[in-house]
Amino acid sequence: MIRRTGFAVALAAVLAAQTPFAQAQESDSQDSDSLWNFYVGAGLGIAKIDNTVCDSLKGINTSTQQSCDDEDTGWKVYAGWKPLKNVSFEAGYADLGETTAKGGNTNLKAEADGGFLAAMVFIPGLERIGLFIKGGAFFYDAKLSGRLDGQPIGPILSAQGLDKDDDDTAGFYGIGFRLPLNDNLQMSVEFERFLDIGEERRFTFPTGATVDLEETDVNFFSVGAVWMF
Secondary structure, three states, X not given: OHHHHHHHHXXXXXXXXXXXXXXXXXXXXXXXXXXXXXXXXXEEEEEEEOOOHHHHOOOOOOOOOOEEEOEEEEEEEEEEEEEEOOXXXXXEEEEEXXXXXXXXXXXXXXXXXXXXXXXXXXXXXXXXXXEEEEEEEEEEEEEEEEEEOOEEHHHHHHHOOOOOEEEEEEEEEEEEEEEEOOOOEEEEEEEEEEEEEOOXXXXXXXXXXXEEEOOEEEEEEEEEEEEEO
């Protein structure tokens, strides 16, 4: 609740304070069409996974009822190139946190991270708040680890020709704003949705129970800073 309130406060501050930011928007770094506009940035926020590990375990008779945590801290770092006033390209690394299922002898964890490439378009007419949309590719590494009813998940998957790690490419899109604070520094607030992370797999435990692991989408809300050179 505290984290989500922080996002609301940040957005309210943006809408309430117009004049200083409008003046900063007129800086040379924003208005220039130079091909040499480069920047670096970082963001920190909340990653929420749609299909949790517990969703895959429905119907399994575990020692005790599962407790799930489908939210975790996520972060990213990136570098960008802005050849035009309304167009940017970025490359970076994002860690989308992990989801966990716990209870009795069960302690499973699923996590995803990787590099990304993105293209961004800043909406004309909304330069005061730097509103943009984005899309790109996420080159992820998804991992499943831990134990189910005391049994290590790795050997169970390996015995059935499955891998606990999954490396693949997924698409993602997002929307946000970058608010100029001075000639070089910007505040960034973003929502990004990463699509179809992981691999659909089915495996059977010695007890005969069958588990389906599904692809999942991950929502990432972040607040950060951008430094324009």
